[in-house]
Amino acid sequence: MQRRAAAIYVAFFLVVGAASYSLIATAEEPTIGFENPDYSLEQGDTFTIDGQQYTATEVVTEVEESSGGGHGGGGGATVSRSATFAWTNQSALYTETWENNSTVTYDGQEWTVLVPNESDPSSATLRESIDRAGILANDTNADNETVTRNGQAYVIVTENGSSTLVPASEYFPAPAEQQISESQSLDYNGNQTSVDVAADAVTLSWNAPRENTVQASNHANVSLSGQTYLVHFPTNDSVQLTQDFENFRAQNDDIDQFTEQKNGLWGVTILSGLSVVFLMGMAFLPSRY
Incomplete structure (x- = not known):
């Protein structure tokens, strides 16, 4: 009876754990994106804000590889993206x-x-x-250095074998x-x-x-012509500028909510697995009766 009941609970927790894990595996994580940004640019593109022309002189994606320590340690990569915007102030002080x-x-x-x-x-x-x-x-005819006599500077000039002190003010x-x-x-x-x-x-x-130049990284703010824009990289070689900050905050909230729910499902999966191990161990304990 003890093992039969344990088997039922084991099956229950296996179903719960499998269901939560399947949700983790199939869930699509939300990402940041803008359908109608103010500017969509690639390296070398020019754009104008309030009459001032700008150029996206650099759109750079850098991948820095890092290796794990110890035997069997895995490696990882850090991706950083930045854009440089240049403009000319025709009447700078x-x-x-x-x-x-x-x-x-x-x-x-x-x-x-x-x-x-x-x-x-x-x-x-x-x-x-x-x-x-x-x-x-x-x-x-002159020495390479002046000399001082009684507080006055002179130049020694030699002509026809004769040296003369000429006041520096005259020479x-x-x-x-x-x-x-x-x-x-x-x-x-x-x-x-x-x-x-x-x-x-x-x-x-x-x-x-x-x-002038200014550089901004992914999802940082940049000020151009007194206006603030959010910098977003939809691809490795393109950059967008947008003032839709409310949409950006809403998308970040969705990502935070997804992460929280995903962590909760991982907790259910792990707890279900531990429960299965615990129940199976209890089921095979020797009976005292």
């Missing part, structure tokens, strides 16, 4: 700061920036930087100077440039094109 007493390159020459010692200066002086070492190196050419002020516009590297003079520096500013 650039700035450059020239510190007081610093050496800068302007109009093909080197200059020393001199800001007057005032609380609110409106102009500054650019003084030509004289290449003294180069001038001395090119003069076969080297007088540096050229030019004024720059806040009222003028400079031609700096081909750009019309505004000037702002502060107590310790000169700031140049101009507008010119600038290349």
